[in-house]
Amino acid sequence: MTQPSPAGGETAPVPEAEPESAARLFGDRIDVARSFTAELVARGEELGLIGPIELPRIWTRHILNSVVVAPLLREGARVGDIGSGAGLPGLVLAIARPDVTMVLIEPMERRVDWLRSESERLGLENVEVVRARAEEVGRDLDLAQVTARAVSALSKLIPITRPLLDVGGQLVFLKGARVHDEIEAAQKQIRKARLDEIEVLELGDGDVAEVTRVFRATVV
Numbered sequence: 001m002t003q004p005s006p007a008g009g010e011t012a013p014v015p016e017a018e019p020e021s022a023a024r025l026f027g028d029r030i031d032v033a034r035s036f037t038a039e040l041v042a043r044g045e046e047l048g049l050i051g052p053i054e055l056p057r058i059w060t061r062h063i064l065n066s067v068v069v070a071p072l073l074r075e076g077a078r079v080g081d082i083g084s085g086a087g088l089p090g091l092v093l094a095i096a097r098p099d100v101t102m103v104l105i106e107p108m109e110r111r112v113d114w115l116r117s118e119s120e121r122l123g124l125e126n127v128e129v130v131r132a133r134a135e136e137v138g139r140d141l142d143l144a145q146v147t148a149r150a151v152s153a154l155s156k157l158i159p160i161t162r163p164l165l166d167v168g169g170q171l172v173f174l175k176g177a178r179v180h181d182e183i184e185a186a187q188k189q190i191r192k193a194r195l196d197e198i199e200v201l202e203l204g205d206g207d208v209a210e211v212t213r214v215f216r217a218t219v220v
Contacts, residue, residue, distance in 0.1 A: 013055040015041045021207040022059060025067050025096075032095045032122055037063050039118065040086060047114055049086035060209045065174070066092035066149065068204035068212045072172055073100045077144035079172075080164055082134045083151040085111050089174060091118060093147070094127045101126050103141055107133045134160040149174040154186040154215065162193040165219050171195070173215045183215065196220040 018034065026033045041058060044050040054062065066089030073079055073093065077100055081090030084104035094102040104115050104127060112131045119127035130137060146161045146169070154173070161171060175182065179200055183190070190198065195217040202211040 013052045015055045016057055016059045019059050019064065022064060025064060025070075025207060029095050029098070032124075033063065033067070033092070036087070036091060036095060036118065036122060039121070043114075044086060047110060049111065049114060062086075062088050063092055064204065064208045065089075065210075065212050067096050068208065069093065069147065069172065069174060069214060070096040072201070072203075072214065072216065073097050074144055074170075075099060077101070078103060078142055080105055080137075080141060080143040080146045080161075082146060082148040082157075082161055083107075084115055084129075087115055087118060089147055089149050091115065091122075091124070091127070094119070094124050095122070098124075098126055101128065103128045103130060103143065105130045105132055105134060105137060107131060134164065138163060139166060143169065145170045145172050147172045147174070154179075154182040155189050158186055158189040158193050158195070162195075162219065167219050169219045171215070171217045171219075175200075175213050175215050177213065179213050179215055190217070194220050 023030045037058060040050065041055060045052055069089055070093055079100055080103045082105050084090040084106045090102050090104040106112050106115060112129055115129045141164065143164050146164055148157060151157055157173060197218040199216050201214040201216060203214060204212050
């Protein structure tokens with residue numbers, strides 16, 4: 001959806017209205033989610049976090065796509081989010097799961113500043129922000145799980161995230177429709193990383209326009 005620009009030229013994208021399912025998925029955390037989404041709409045393009053084309057699908061494609069993963073996080077765990085960027089899924093998961101500590105790992109200073117300022121503004125005491133690439137951090141972060149969204153293919157993502165986990169740790173990656181092709185292409189990396197219990201979950205059916213596909217695997 002678009003609306004006329006103030007100059008009367010090209011139309012400007014209109015932010016998506018909050019879907020009915022948002023309140024159900026966030027529960028008593030919905031007001032915090034609304035505040036985060038509003039700020040992302042207001043400043044996301046300016047800061048290079050999202051493009052204008054994302055505004056008409058900001059809830060369904062980004063916020064709800066992230067929050068449906070929240071039930072997969074272990075109770076009280078420390079969870080690393082690789083390449084957090086705008087906070088998708090890291091900040092969304094921190095909002096939905098205050099019992100979980102989200103460690104947001106992001107190399108770009110501008111995005112790190114955004115993650116820190118937003119977590120402070122929203123009062124999220126369960127967020128830690130680390131300015132680094134995944135390859136630069138090790139097991140000192142004491143992570144039980146690692147998430148990532150729209151970072152890279154599994155063949156590249158697994159080798160840089162596996163070193164962050166001990167035996168029993170889980171990789172929980174949000175992936176696209178070609179996730180099964182990625183798994184096939186990453187067989188060598190999967191074996192080397194000693195991953196087991198590999199599965200593809202489809203989350204959000206009935207709550208989001210398109211299900212969220214999650215690659216989940218456990219280190220053995």
